[in-house]
Amino acid sequence: MFSDKQIGAATALRHKLHQHPELKFQENGTAALVAEQLRALGYRVTEGIATTGVMAELDTGREGPVIAFRADMDALPIKEANTFAHRSQQEGLMHACGHDGHTATLLLAAEAIMALRDELCGHIKLLFQPGEEGGNGADIMVKEGVLDNPKVDAIFGYHNRPGFPVGQLFVKPGPAMGGNDTYKVTITGVSGHAAMPHLAVDPIYVGASLVQQLQGLVGRHKSPLEAGVITVAAFHAGDAANVIPGQAELLVNIRSDRPSSRKALAGKLEQVTAGVCAAHGAQFHLEHLHQVPPLVNDPEWSERLLAIASEHQVSTDIQRLDYMPTMGAEDFAFYLQEVPGCFFFVGNGDSAYLHNEHYDFNDAVLPVAGGMFVALAKGLLSRA
Known part of the structure; x- marks a missing residue:
């Protein structure tokens, strides 16, 4: 689905983001980089949503569904203990939850989706959200209208998950996060x-x-x-x-x-x-x-995502879970309170756990998660 060149560029971008982490609602450099790349690809870009959020839109000009994809951008106030070359250059700040990878993933998908625009109908919104880490940035994005004009029919996002096999894509229909x-x-x-x-x-x-x-x-x-x-x-x-x-x-x-x-x-x-x-x-x-509602995946959209993942061979390991993989909170729940959709997971392998000073996003996740977004665009908006 992606060329080696595209994956290499996404990996380099992910490392750059990891080196320059920014806290919630201070993601100015990250947002500027995201907006620049999206404009270069041909998207209509709106900046300054929920302070530092970015929305990119692709209107195919053909009638069809409106779908949205979301990535979070903020880092954490953690002093990184890693020693690799792309470790944080900001003292006391770190991408310890993989939001650098989530942002790079959606930018990777954005390039492939734009290349498919003549094969698609409907409307796509790409949401690059600030303030997931305790800031309820999703709630603010919703209140500032990202799901409206045009009204979003379904929304999708994901999180990497340490402790699960690298590249394993899995979904928990119904209650999925606390x-x-x-x-x-x-x-x-x-x-x-x-x-x-x-x-x-x-x-x-x-x-x-x-x-x-x-x-x-x-x-x-x-x-x-x-x-x-x-x-x-x-x-x-x-x-x-x-x-x-x-x-x-x-x-x-x-x-x-x-x-x-x-x-x-x-x-x-x-x-x-x-x-x-x-x-x-x-x-x-x-x-x-502080309050974040439980994240509850729409069962029907969860099944559609799994079917699309299998049809497009997004991963060699696709799973439907019958248990909650975590009681951790995720403010993507605010979007799911407004419109149906699904929040999926991709295994990060045997890495340190989230919010740990030794954590790092596994770059092998990029083509799997990015491929899921592209497959959803194909599966839901194809003109055929």
């Missing part, structure tokens, strides 16, 4: 002397009780046939051995696989917190810091 709700719980009690706890309201004791009660939501309020987990990731209170502090802060992270499990967990957090605090005479404040 929703992420993060809360800060501030418990206010009454400070006092450690020797006279009856004169105080101890927020540490109240907080510890809350930690225990939250696990009951997972065990007794969520269906055992659904996935979800609650993690109290931080607990801060006090700084002296003989003082009961007046306040405690907890960071609570909730993962869920679908709206019903999210309702059973995140939906009951305030109720449980209020009950625990009331029982001990404490007050509380709940702040919702």
